[in-house]
Amino acid sequence: MKIYVDNAATTKMSKTAIEAMLPYMAEEYGNPSSLHSVGQRANEALSDARERVARVLNCEPREITFTSGGSEADNQAILSAAWLGARKGKKHIVSTAFEHHAVLHTLNKLAKEGFEITLLDVHENGLVTAQQVREAIRPDTCLVTIMFANNEIGTIQPIAEIGAVCREKGVLFHTDAVQAAGHLHIDVKAQNIDMLSVSGHKFHGPKGVGLLYARKGIFLVNLIEGGAQERGKRAGTENIPAIMGMAAALEEAAANLDANQAKLVKLRDRLIAGLEKIPHSALNGDAVKRLPNNVSFCFEGIEGEAMLLLLDDKGVYASSGSACTSGSLDPSHVLLAIGRVHDVAHGSLRLSLSEETTEEEVDYIIKAVAEVVEYLRSISPLWGDLVKGKREFILK
Numbered sequence: 001m002k003i004y005v006d007n008a009a010t011t012k013m014s015k016t017a018i019e020a021m022l023p024y025m026a027e028e029y030g031n032p033s034s035l036h037s038v039g040q041r042a043n044e045a046l047s048d049a050r051e052r053v054a055r056v057l058n059c060e061p062r063e064i065t066f067t068s069g070g071s072e073a074d075n076q077a078i079l080s081a082a083w084l085g086a087r088k089g090k091k092h093i094v095s096t097a098f099e100h101h102a103v104l105h106t107l108n109k110l111a112k113e114g115f116e117i118t119l120l121d122v123h124e125n126g127l128v129t130a131q132q133v134r135e136a137i138r139p140d141t142c143l144v145t146i147m148f149a150n151n152e153i154g155t156i157q158p159i160a161e162i163g164a165v166c167r168e169k170g171v172l173f174h175t176d177a178v179q180a181a182g183h184l185h186i187d188v189k190a191q192n193i194d195m196l197s198v199s200g201h202k203f204h205g206p207k208g209v210g211l212l213y214a215r216k217g218i219f220l221v222n223l224i225e226g227g228a229q230e231r232g233k234r235a236g237t238e239n240i241p242a243i244m245g246m247a248a249a250l251e252e253a254a255a256n257l258d259a260n261q262a263k264l265v266k267l268r269d270r271l272i273a274g275l276e277k278i279p280h281s282a283l284n285g286d287a288v289k290r291l292p293n294n295v296s297f298c299f300e301g302i303e304g305e306a307m308l309l310l311l312d313d314k315g316v317y318a319s320s321g322s323a324c325t326s327g328s329l330d331p332s333h334v335l336l337a338i339g340r341v342h343d344v345a346h347g348s349l350r351l352s353l354s355e356e357t358t359e360e361e362v363d364y365i366i367k368a369v370a371e372v373v374e375y376l377r378s379i380s381p382l383w384g385d386l387v388k389g390k391r392e393f394i395l396k
């Protein structure tokens with residue numbers, strides 16, 4: 001079997017997305033800034049894509065800026081709010097300890113420029129509360145940035161409530177919705193969101209394209225200077241094929257959202273139930289308030305990387321949940337944020353399903369993981385110590 005369960009890292013493009021792109025790579029190759037009819041057709045396609053994604057998110061087309069992906073959208077949102085804040089003498093930002101690095105590293109940069117950053121503690125269940133946000137906001141707070149759903153452990157934050165607190169306090173609210181878009185209902189108006197980041201390749205669209213929604217009236221700073229594309233907010237000839245692919249993928253995901261969620265939740269819970277039978281294991285994050293396709297576990301006495309390689313041999317393509325820190329031996333900042341100790345955090349496994357995943361595949365994965373965990377424990381000196389009682393188990 002060949003089972004790709006790393007859909008939080010990236011997804012396979014859908015047929016619909018590919019077909020939406022093809023004409024713009026072949027006959028309709030115009031530059032939307034050209035005045036002739038070839039260019040104007042490309043420009044119309046761009047407007048059409050903007051209207052369609054705006055409809056899905058419940059905003060106006062002019063509130064959408066197309067970017068090169070989720071990372072760029074996060075950078076632009078945060079730097080814009082910081083710039084606006086600094087002009088009013090407000091240099092405090094509230095976020096969480098388990099954001100994506102596109103957010104955390106941007107905040108680190110701002111900290112070096114004199115901004116004060118409050119990173120909220122994440123509860124053991126992988127959630128922060130609107131009350132924590134309320135308590136953290138100060139008179140000099142210019143931005144709250146909290147992810148919609150976490151990319152490693154899949155937990156879904158109370159976004160509408162956090163947004164309501166920010167509205168009440170007059171503070172801008174940005175959310176990295178890269179893992180949520182295409183998987184959860186998003187309505188920027190109903191959920192009180194001022195700025196929101198999306199990436200095409202996390203919902204069966206192409207890589208290298210994303211978007212930033214910014215409520216009208218919010219001034220965006222340019223990360224890339226040049227031509228007047230994207231209302232002067234993002235220079236560079238627009239990637240029309242990718243934008244068309246992303247718009248098609250987002251619409252398709254929105255149209256099938258309820259059916260996909262129902263299907264995935266069943267598979268997810270079957271997988272969780274199977275893995276929970278492995279001794280000394282624990283699900284990471286809330287069992288219910290989590291993405292329909294996310295399963296994240298820690299297994300005691302295991303090295304995550306070894307587990308991934310052995311699973312790869314069995315045709316299961318998964319992640320330790322720390323793809324961005326691979327190559328370093330530091331455990332995931334997300335798992336540490338929810339209170340997992342280093343030894344346990346090292347034995348993490350993230351399985352992110354897709355709409356194509358089957359029950360049969362889920363059962364195969366359960367068996368494969370159980371075998372791999374048992375084998376690795378059998379050759380681990382650390383496990384030997386645990387079993388002999390020289391060290392205490394952390395996970396029951």
Ligand SMILES: *Cc1c(COP(=O)(O)O)cnc(C)c1O
Nearest residue numbers: 069070071100102151178179199
């Ligand atoms: C993947 C991801 C990003 C980065 O998106 P890119 O389009 O790859 O730049 C940002 N935030 C989260 C939560 C993600 O999962």
